[in-house]
Amino acid sequence: MTDPSKKIPEQGAGQGPDGSGPEPLLKVTGLAKHFPITKGVLKRKVGAVKAVDGLSFDVRPGETLGVVGESGCGKSTMGRLITRLLEPTGGKVEFEGRDITHLSAGALRPMRRDVQMIFQDPYGSLNPRHTIGGIVSTPFKLQGIQPEGGVKKEVQRLLELVGLSPEHYNRYPHEFSGGQRQRIGIARALALNPKLVVADEPVSALDVSIQAQVVNLLDDLQEELGLTYVIIAHDLSVIRHVSDRIAVMYLGKIVELADRASLYASPKHPYTKALLSAVPVPDPSRRGAKSDRILLKGDVPSPINPPSGCRFHTRCWKATEICRTTEPPLIQLAPGHQAACHHPENAADQRPQDTVSVASRETIELADVSGAGTETPAEGGASPEAGSAE
Amino acid sequence: MAAYIIRRVFAAVLLLLVVSAVTFAIFFLVPRLGGQTTDSLAAQYIGKSPTPDAIAAVKKNLGLDQPLYLQYWDFIKSIVVGAEYNFGPNPSVCHVPCFGYSFKTHVEIWPQILERVPVTLSLAVGAAVLWVLSGVAIGVLSALKRGSIFDRLAMGVALAGVSLPMFFTGLVSLALFSFHWTIWDDLHFVPFTENPGEWAWNLILPWCTLAFLYSALYARLTRAGMLETMGEDYIRTARAKGLRESKVVVKHGLRAALTPLVTIFGMDFALLLGGAVITENVFSFQGMGAYAILGVKQSDLPIVMGVTLVAAFFIVVCNLLVDLVYAAIDPRVRLS
């Protein structure tokens, strides 16, 4: 076991309580993306998929921000928005202090060099008709850059950097295994010496033994090249391993944003807690031990018509009347630890007077409330003005 | 679902209008660009030795002296509400849908078309039944016995079927069965209503000729479709339930494999309804295709226009039907 005190490696130099520390590399404010839904004969707009609905966060130079959430939480859309593969419907994205929210494709070109993306599917993201050399050198052609010593030499250097052999230059993607393909994707992303790399599920398509290779590679590259990562994944164990700070998303919102250690040791948002407890642990002695497992009922609601108030209230065992009516703001509950919850775990209740709403409680199935229930100061018969407490 | 149908019907009507406009433009606008004047058009209508007076009269009566968009409007109007021609020795009423009169024979077009539709329809329906049944059956068997002698043989024949032009197979079959063995020594169309037996007997050869080409095509398509769907996960699920293989193939495999075939069938069938040009010619059947050829040969514009529009109508209607059938068989289309 490693010493927990050295939990954050050198790359986390920008670490610190919110507000302090160096200029953020990427600053996102109120970011939103709504995809319209049309219906009927005239295709009139009847609603929108609120894939991302008001995100605010910073990414500091040299750190790794992990973004976790279940399918449909908007994490991939978020990745495409901050790399400007998609144009936001609202909010602001600033990269190195420059507003890139609505820049045109031409104006984005210089920025494209500094921000690169790695995709989940190592099969789908490589053109099968191009050689590895061709694929990795594409960014040079697109940006019109002639690297020192020629393109071929540079590409071979990149291939070596990601643990492939320079002789692979003339081979085709189908000759490689999944893990090697992901390395090719990484080499391509690194070609232009980017400052920020956004990786969307970089290891989830890979076998377990290969996952670890790629995770370690990403780690090494960060140290070597001083990269900043935004890593998007659904696997909480992987996210914990790679991130310095972690944002937990639910239905297009960040529900919790915290330093890694703090998040896993004392999650504040009930959703985070449920998510963590749902992760299967490779330890058979815990088999069937349901005491610490919170079993959420049902699925994530549709982002077309998200629940009112706190979006998690329909599945939350702590939900009260106010959760149904008022959306909780993302506020700091501990140093470097923000959460958006009226009744957080491991922190002071924000709305202690509010009564437990019976209706929502029926929708929750708790395997055992021993872990969760005791912390909830569920006072019966609270005053009617409960909702006004602030 | 209702919105879906309404949208499709709406689109179909719009499409027909566009087709009519384009056709109209091709036949009345393009010749003008080529130097043809309204005078020569009117002269065509009159036939031999047109006098300037007659030309002027025809131009006025047929509205050829009006601007083109007005002519188009009249054309559409006469299709929808009919037209009355109060000139000449015997004023006439052109009934709905009025496609006008032939330049050459001065006969109303629509009754002519109506007369020929049954011929083409008989050809197309019979051949379609044949080719769908044989094509799908051969395709399914080939897919299930992939690599077998049957598969190779069937696909070889299918390749030949796709490659051989219809006038070749048609003429060869005619030469063999009509002239050499004289099984059908007097091929002619007999309306179904007159004598169903005779109707079918006389159509066997054209049906087979038509179906040969198409069934080859459909066998190949079905085979490819079956190979794909039989590899789907839900086929494995169906087997895991313990279903008999025949049921797995027909209920789970074939149904999904045939879906894309519906689209292609709709198109093929519609095109045939517009006139099985080559087949009708080879067997000297007076169908839509033969009529169209007649119109083209004699540069009888109203005939060509009429046949084109009717053919377009068939295509649009078949497409609409395909969409509806699609929605019926694939719930994902219906509900999205």
Next chain:
Amino acid sequence: MSDVQKTGAEKATTGTGSAGGADKFLSVRDLRIHFDTDDGLVKSVDGVSFDLQAGRTLGIVGESGSGKSVTSLGVMGLHNSERARISGEIWLDGEELIGAGPERVRELRGQKMAMIFQDPLSALHPYYSIGAQIVEAYRVHNAVDKKTAKKRAVEMLDRVGIPEPARRYDDYPHQFSGGMRQRAMIAMALVNNPQLLIADEPTTALDVTVQAQILDLIRDLQKEFHSAVVIITHDLGVVAEIADELLVMYAGRCIERGTAEKVFYQPQHPYTWGLLGSMPRIDREQTDRLVPVKGTPPSLINVPSGCAFHPRCPYADIPEDNITRTERPELRQVTDGHFSACHMSPAQREQIWTEEIAPKL
């Protein structure tokens, strides 16, 4: 050639030569499933044996291409007999399946043994309603009218936790969420009360919170029906949650087998160590680096000589005489009910495990 001779040896070491006794509901003996391809003979499964009692859960773990899914499809008799070469014995409740006629296996399929698959969206037919598909599964094996079958289907949908089952009965798969689809799939598999349930990556396509629900459901249903369950997964977390016994597969062979406790706490094969070291664990202190297995899984056409794992094994040089490269290790009993196929001596393994591996996990 030598494979055939080894069969006997393996049987001797595993100690169960013939069909198991009454307590072994499922017994697989030296199962081999090979496929002829244009590139050569693919030995997807190459001599796998295991037993499973009713009421117990066996987890088969391995990476892609290890043969875990091929094994399970083999038990279900779902391989195309023209393309797959299958040998060995599969005993289900005292009945041998490989020698049995395909018609007999079909009768058992869906009735005595059922299977659920990884991606319920592609595993359910898109053109038929959920209800119709369950009814179909029920009526194959039960001569009942549609009304009775429908009643049974609604009952099953209710049992697997689908709200408003009577209304959802007519819905199509694409109208269900991922978790609901997998529940429907389970309902369909269990509609005939099978005594053996094979789940092939049942939760891989699902979110964690839904995964927890589904695992919980499988566990509950197993308890209720006292069925034998085989769960196939690449996720060690999932097996630890649910399996009583474990079988680790590599390149078509079983390299380690034993109770979940034995395999997790005293793993006896370097590949198992590698798997454990590769995965970041949420239940432990943060480690600095993961310990991946070097290299990539082998091709099943050119399986490495000797121990198939030797090119990736850091300890391949410990056994003497280059034996790891020349001789294939047999599955040998280490302790009671715990088998491992490794040339290193138990003492060597014990030392490496306690000194090098365990501290890093």
